[in-house]
Amino acid sequence: MKISDNLEKQAALDLAEDSREEEWKFESFVGELFKGNFRWDLVHPYRVQAESDKTIGDKVCSELELVLKEHLDPDAVDKNEEVPKSALDALKKHGYFGMKIPKEYGGMGLSVVNYTRAMALVGSYCGSTAVWLSAHQSIGVPQPLKMFGTKSQKEKYFPQLAKGAVSAFALTEPDVGSDPAKMTTTATPVDDGENYLINGDKLYITNGPAADLLIVMAMTPSIMVAGKERKQITAFIVPTDDPGFEVIHKCSFMGIRGIENGWLRFTNVKVSKTDIIGDIGKGLKVALATLNTGRLTIPAISTASGKACMVMVKHWANERVQWGNKIGEHQAVQIKLAKMAADTFAMESISELTAVWADNENADIRLEAAMAKYFGSEVSCAIADETLQIRGGRGFETADSLRARGESPFPVERMVRDLRINRIIEGTSEIMQLFIAREAMDVHIKFIMGILSPKKGASLLGAFWKAIKFYSFWYPKQWIRLPKLYNVSALSRENRCHLTYISKTSKKLARSLFHTMGKYQTKLEKEQMILAKFVDIGTDLFAMSASLAHAEYLLSQDNADKNIQNVVNLFCTQARHRIKSNFKLVSKKDRKLIKSVSEWLVDGDISARTQGIVQPEIVNQKNG
Numbered sequence: 001m002k003i004s005d006n007l008e009k010q011a012a013l014d015l016a017e018d019s020r021e022e023e024w025k026f027e028s029f030v031g032e033l034f035k036g037n038f039r040w041d042l043v044h045p046y047r048v049q050a051e052s053d054k055t056i057g058d059k060v061c062s063e064l065e066l067v068l069k070e071h072l073d074p075d076a077v078d079k080n081e082e083v084p085k086s087a088l089d090a091l092k093k094h095g096y097f098g099m100k101i102p103k104e105y106g107g108m109g110l111s112v113v114n115y116t117r118a119m120a121l122v123g124s125y126c127g128s129t130a131v132w133l134s135a136h137q138s139i140g141v142p143q144p145l146k147m148f149g150t151k152s153q154k155e156k157y158f159p160q161l162a163k164g165a166v167s168a169f170a171l172t173e174p175d176v177g178s179d180p181a182k183m184t185t186t187a188t189p190v191d192d193g194e195n196y197l198i199n200g201d202k203l204y205i206t207n208g209p210a211a212d213l214l215i216v217m218a219m220t221p222s223i224m225v226a227g228k229e230r231k232q233i234t235a236f237i238v239p240t241d242d243p244g245f246e247v248i249h250k251c252s253f254m255g256i257r258g259i260e261n262g263w264l265r266f267t268n269v270k271v272s273k274t275d276i277i278g279d280i281g282k283g284l285k286v287a288l289a290t291l292n293t294g295r296l297t298i299p300a301i302s303t304a305s306g307k308a309c310m311v312m313v314k315h316w317a318n319e320r321v322q323w324g325n326k327i328g329e330h331q332a333v334q335i336k337l338a339k340m341a342a343d344t345f346a347m348e349s350i351s352e353l354t355a356v357w358a359d360n361e362n363a364d365i366r367l368e369a370a371m372a373k374y375f376g377s378e379v380s381c382a383i384a385d386e387t388l389q390i391r392g393g394r395g396f397e398t399a400d401s402l403r404a405r406g407e408s409p410f411p412v413e414r415m416v417r418d419l420r421i422n423r424i425i426e427g428t429s430e431i432m433q434l435f436i437a438r439e440a441m442d443v444h445i446k447f448i449m450g451i452l453s454p455k456k457g458a459s460l461l462g463a464f465w466k467a468i469k470f471y472s473f474w475y476p477k478q479w480i481r482l483p484k485l486y487n488v489s490a491l492s493r494e495n496r497c498h499l500t501y502i503s504k505t506s507k508k509l510a511r512s513l514f515h516t517m518g519k520y521q522t523k524l525e526k527e528q529m530i531l532a533k534f535v536d537i538g539t540d541l542f543a544m545s546a547s548l549a550h551a552e553y554l555l556s557q558d559n560a561d562k563n564i565q566n567v568v569n570l571f572c573t574q575a576r577h578r579i580k581s582n583f584k585l586v587s588k589k590d591r592k593l594i595k596s597v598s599e600w601l602v603d604g605d606i607s608a609r610t611q612g613i614v615q616p617e618i619v620n621q622k623n624g
């Protein structure tokens with residue numbers, strides 16, 4: 001690796017470190033799991049939406065369903081690559097572009113739970129429309145304005161947004177995707193710092209070509225900290241009516257084809273310093289904090305898609321007869337059906353629980369939201385793909401074609417295409433794994449960094465002593481079974497057994513993470529294959545816990561559907577199999593093989609292995 005590559009990598013890591021929230025003001029269920037501390041009391045009794053809030057959500061959702069059905073044909077949206085203006089106008093008129101905006105500014109003032117319920121409903125009907133609303137409200141101007149805006153910013157922008165001004169969030173650039181340290185869009189102070197001139201390009205900006213207001217991330221002048229240059233990314237609210245704003249290209253995609261997304265250019269676009277959101281240099285912090293709740297839309301939509309798939313496969317498994325049996329009676333199909341039901345229940349449990357926590361100001365959900373997004377986006381794609389398989393040829397056929405032949409117009413192929421983007425936007429799955437791993441290791445990193453690079457004025461001896469004091473209690477605790485601090489007597493024997501497994505396994509996870517950190521020390525961040533396995537284990541343990549608490553709640557209700565116990569048992573059993581195999585990790589031999597084969601593919605001569613095809617057209621772009 002060249003020195004310049006190392007410097008670039010270090011700059012990316014420094015910026016990521018600088019942008020994360022350092023403190024944990026509140027307990028995190030998942031954070032505790034990674035420390036070997038299974039806090040059943042944080043998930044059980046299962047937190048449900050307050051009745052008064054539910055009444056509001058029920059009304060919003062039933063009205064929204066009517067608006068959607070009256071104004072939108074999701075198959076036409078897909079075919080025409082456009083959400084009709086009349087549908088957008090109807091959604092604006094009924095206030096659905098202001099769901100998150102506080103009532104005093106003309107918005108609906110919905111709770112996070114009700115907002116995600118509404119988005120799930122839209123997502124189950126039309127993926128493109130869900131993205132229009134979500135890019136505007138989950139990551140666009142309303143959410144960061146609510147969290148970080150000044151009173152005068154709120155008074156200026158909320159009323160126009162509540163009336164239907166469309167917004168977007170602009171971070172990505174042609175050379176900047178997962179690595180914002182390479183950002184080239186600049187905001188240069190002029191007029192004695194009263195204003196800034198924004199220059200640069202932003203790519204893939206959803207709603208960008210149609211937006212009235214943008215959140216733009218741009219580099220403001222660097223500052224020097226302890227003799228080192230520190231890059232400053234700052235978030236600005238930018239109106240798009242400036243003549244220096246241009247839409248260079250509108251992008252088209254395999255799915256969510258009705259969205260407006262494009263490549264935007266800013267040439268000396270003047271913005272006032274009063275339009276900075278948060279502080280100068282804190283743009284990525286604003287983005288990350290926004291995403292903590294913003295990310296909850298994807299798991300809600302993923303859950304809704306899982307539910308829609310369940311309805312479609314239920315119908316087809318009963319109706320379709322092949323080889324003398326309904327296809328739902330063939331074991332090869334049953335495996336898929338059962339997994340679909342169990343995984344959808346787990347997605348719903350994680351997604352609901354995290355949204356309820358998000359409404360509680362005394363919760364830190366950064367890990368739970370990231371896991372919900374990671375789990376939901378991966379699992380829903382797999383479910384949609386299996387639904388396509390169960391539908392056979394009809395799964396591959398468009399809804400319009402099915403309708404024209406007089407069959408149920410299940411839009412499975414569109415769902416497969418629409419859902420796929422969720423593994424890429426708002427943090428790719430690979431970046432989610434890195435994010436979760438970093439936060440999971442935080443407790444250990446703090447001790448290690450205290451020793452390896454003590455803060456100015458801090459004593460090394462003090463840092464050692466602190467670490468010894470912590471680990472001499474913490475480490476033995478990871479080997480012994482302590483009496484349970486929570487009451488499990490009311491639980492069924494099966495669920496008690498699942499809880500014991502989670503408790504034991506979270507200690508094993510904590511120990512393994514600690515041992516691996518000891519082995520690789522500061523080089524661990526490079527061991528992505530191992531970190532990904534730890535993250536997957538933690539995610540399964542979270543999903544098991546949330547599902548069990550959810551099942552316990554449902555089973556305690558009058559007229560409970562007792563099948564839920566089987567559903568949760570299946571999820572827990574299958575999660576245990578995955579956890580077992582993940583603990584085996586990728587063996588060292590495997591990891592070496594993966595590295596050498598991938599290096600051969602990237603750096604070696606593969607021409608002999610890629611003959612006999614029409615070669616894809618390659619445009620050589622400048623590299624970084």
Ligand SMILES: Cc1cc2nc3c(=O)[nH]c(=O)nc-3n(C[C@H](O)[C@H](O)[C@H](O)COP(=O)(O)OP(=O)(O)OC[C@H]3O[C@@H](n4cnc5c(N)ncnc54)[C@H](O)[C@@H]3O)c2cc1C
Pocket residue numbers: 135168169170171172176177178179203204205206207253261421424425426427428429430431434528
């Ligand atoms: C339909 C659509 C809508 C979008 N909407 C918006 C929007 O509204 N606003 C906005 O700002 N952006 C938006 N984006 C951009 C999106 O957020 C990025 O595409 C995403 O962050 C990934 O960046 P990239 O495409 O440059 O991929 P890259 O960052 O180049 O990544 C390519 C691959 O490498 C992996 N990778 C990269 N770095 C690492 C690493 N350190 N370790 C391990 N793996 C790594 C990635 O996971 C991925 O698999 C949108 C994109 C699309 C396609």
